[in-house]
Amino acid sequence: xxxxxxxxxxxxxxxxxxxxxxxxxxxxxxxxxxxxxxxxxxxxxxxxxxxxxxxxxxxxxxxxxxxxxxxxxxxxxxxxxxxxxxxxxxxxxxxxxxxxxxxxxxxxxxxxxxxxxxxxxxxxxxxxxxxxxxxxxxxxxxxxxxxxxxxxxxxxxxxxxxxxxxxxxxxxxxxxxxxxxxxxxxxxxxxxxxxxxxxxxxxxxxxxxxxxxxxxxxxxxxxxxxxxxxxxxxxxxxxxxxxxxxxxxxxxxxxxxxxxxxxxxxxxxxxxxxxxxxxxxxxxxxxxxxxxxxxxxxxxxxxxxx
Amino acid sequence: xxxxxxxxxxxxxxxxxxxxxxxxxxxxxxxxxxxxxxxxxxxxxxxxxxxxxxxxxxxxxxxxxxxxxxxxxxxxxxxxxxxxxxxxxxxxxxxxxxxxxxxxxxxxxxxxxxxxxxxxxxxxxxxxxxxxxxxxxxxxxxxxxxxxxxxxxxxxxxxxxxxxxxxxxxxxxxxxxxxxxxxxxxxxxxxxxxxxxxxxxxxxxxxxxxxxxxxxxxxxxxxxxxxxxxxxxxxxxxxxxxxxxxxxxxxxxxxxxxxxxxxxxxxxxxxxxxxxxxxxxxxxxxxxxxx
Numbered sequence: 001x002x003x004x005x006x007x008x009x010x011x012x013x014x015x016x017x018x019x020x021x022x023x024x025x026x027x028x029x030x031x032x033x034x035x036x037x038x039x040x041x042x043x044x045x046x047x048x049x050x051x052x053x054x055x056x057x058x059x060x061x062x063x064x065x066x067x068x069x070x071x072x073x074x075x076x077x078x079x080x081x082x083x084x085x086x087x088x089x090x091x092x093x094x095x096x097x098x099x100x101x102x103x104x105x106x107x108x109x110x111x112x113x114x115x116x117x118x119x120x121x122x123x124x125x126x127x128x129x130x131x132x133x134x135x136x137x138x139x140x141x142x143x144x145x146x147x148x149x150x151x152x153x154x155x156x157x158x159x160x161x162x163x164x165x166x167x168x169x170x171x172x173x174x175x176x177x178x179x180x181x182x183x184x185x186x187x188x189x190x191x192x193x194x195x196x197x198x199x200x201x202x203x204x205x206x207x208x209x210x211x212x213x214x215x216x217x218x219x220x221x222x223x224x225x226x227x228x229x230x231x232x233x234x235x236x237x238x239x240x241x242x243x244x245x246x247x248x249x250x251x252x253x254x255x256x257x258x259x260x261x262x263x264x265x266x267x268x269x270x271x272x273x274x275x276x277x278x279x280x281x282x283x284x285x286x287x288x289x290x291x292x293x294x295x296x297x298x299x300x301x302x303x304x305x306x
Numbered sequence: 307x308x309x310x311x312x313x314x315x316x317x318x319x320x321x322x323x324x325x326x327x328x329x330x331x332x333x334x335x336x337x338x339x340x341x342x343x344x345x346x347x348x349x350x351x352x353x354x355x356x357x358x359x360x361x362x363x364x365x366x367x368x369x370x371x372x373x374x375x376x377x378x379x380x381x382x383x384x385x386x387x388x389x390x391x392x393x394x395x396x397x398x399x400x401x402x403x404x405x406x407x408x409x410x411x412x413x414x415x416x417x418x419x420x421x422x423x424x425x426x427x428x429x430x431x432x433x434x435x436x437x438x439x440x441x442x443x444x445x446x447x448x449x450x451x452x453x454x455x456x457x458x459x460x461x462x463x464x465x466x467x468x469x470x471x472x473x474x475x476x477x478x479x480x481x482x483x484x485x486x487x488x489x490x491x492x493x494x495x496x497x498x499x500x501x502x503x504x505x506x507x508x509x510x511x512x513x514x515x516x517x518x519x520x521x522x523x524x525x526x527x528x529x530x531x532x533x534x535x536x537x538x539x540x541x542x543x544x545x546x547x548x549x550x551x552x553x554x555x556x557x558x559x560x561x562x563x564x565x566x567x568x569x570x571x572x573x574x575x576x577x578x579x580x581x582x583x584x585x586x587x588x589x590x591x592x593x594x595x596x597x
Contacts, residue, residue, distance in 0.1 A: 051409055076437060076441075123320045124320060124321050139325070148583060152559070154336075160338075242542075261426065279427060
């Protein structure tokens with residue numbers, strides 16, 4: 001009797017135990033879920049806070065540019081939202097500074113920079129990546145070493161060189177030093193190295209010349225890297241400030257980054273509204289371009305850092 | 307099949323445009339700078355005369371250059387901050403969660419903005435009654451009213467750090483993208499296994515992420531160190547070198563294009579180049595291939 005009683009006790013207690021452990025495990029699962037939700041919320045909070053940090057100057061510039069009534073410009077946080085929205089200041093940008101001329105200059109200079117950088121980098125990267133020839137390592141190391149030099153120091157000699165070439169105050173003078181650079185050659189070399197040797201051998205057996213191999217085999221396969229290089233070069237060329245500001249002296253030949261800056265810190269500095277409208281208009285073209293191409297960007301850079 | 311000597315010809319033919327252009331605009335300037343640094347250069351006649359280290363002797367005792375060099379070295383403080391922040395941010399946006407494309411783009415916007423244009427906006431952030439003052443007053447971190455209105459770019463004690471904050475804002479997206487590319491090369495299983503083993507986020511970051519993106523860390527630290535030593539454009543657009551923000555490259559630029567003393571500018575530039583190479587060598591030694 002007592003035995004059965006104790007057995008019952010054991011049974012019931014073990015049943016109680018299992019119920020408790022089930023409850024505990026459910027609690028644990030719940031708390032783990034809660035923990036994960038909390039971590040996720042924390043992560044998003046951090047991401048949003050950081051997005052505010054990177055974007056707030058532009059939000060403010062946009063709001064101020066859109067406010068036809070500038071009286072709230074220095075009233076925070078009111079000025080992050082436009083007062084009496086309108087495009088008046090944007091229209092005045094076009095009438096009061098040669099904005100379209102600057103835009104055209106930037107476009108022409110960026111276009112030729114991209115074409116030249118891509119062609120020169122692709123041509124130089126192919127032998128460095130796939131051909132055996134004496135001096136290959138030395139040339140590659142010399143090119144990469146230039147990444148460690150402060151390029152601003154080149155300004156003085158390059159200024160003198162361009163003076164001798166008669167290229168001062170010209171489009172070409174403003175962009176030609178940027179045509180050949182270590183970054184582009186390195187990026188394309190990394191991309192070309194990932195292409196299987198079989199493809200090249202097959203083309204050679206078919207009697208293709210090296211130029212045909214480069215153009216018909218290597219270039220199409222490396223399209224993502226070429227896209228990344230083009231985007232990267234566009235952003236750099238569009239935003240280049242220091243060198244064009246030294247080389248180009250005629251106002252009508254200035255690119256946006258220089259022309260708008262000179263105007264904004266000079267004659268137009270008095271009207272913050274006009275300044276912000278001009279800034280929004282200057283940033284907009286790159287922003288739109290980047291929005292459409294950014295998905296190629298990271299995938300194309302992939303090989304460069306491996 | 308062709309023999310190797312015909313590849314040599316074609317290789318150099320393909321390399322020619324790059325080598326000629328880099329020769330003229332990258333390698334030649336290094337040599338010419340060295341030459342100019344030891345000579346008196348006359349712009350009008352285009353002649354140079356040997357001057358027995360006069361430029362180096364001059365800048366070695368000049369207070370202005372010492373201070374400029376000190377500021378350039380102080381600027382290195384931004385390097386560790388920007389690198390750790392960029393890696394953390396890259397880690398955060400590397401998750402497969404909704405909205406990551408948006409955040410990546412939002413963080414990259416400062417990078418695709420011209421430095422001159424960004425500088426004009428930030429001048430308004432740093433105005434004595436601008437956005438930074440408002441934010442700190444709203445958080446009650448500085449006194450209300452005119453007492454708390456600080457001229458962020460005019461006060462020599464803080465102006466340089468304010469310019470560094472601008473550099474941080476402008477550059478973090480760039481390094482984030484490089485780290486992101488590096489992180490995407492890490493197989494997901496490694497991290498999953500560590501989670502199963504009970505490693506927390508902190509340990510996973512230091513014991514998995516950091517070692518696996520080490521080559522990217524070296525590349526980014528190197529680029530960011532050189533960028534810090536060359537700090538100049540951010541200063542020209544924000545403070546024009548006032549309030550103790552004058553850096554070594556600003557000195558080079560001033561000597562060349564304001565004083566028209568190309569030789570002295572080149573000598574100072576050579577000193578900056580020397581620092582760049584020395585710091586790069588140190589980093590290769592500490593972070594480079596070491597087993």
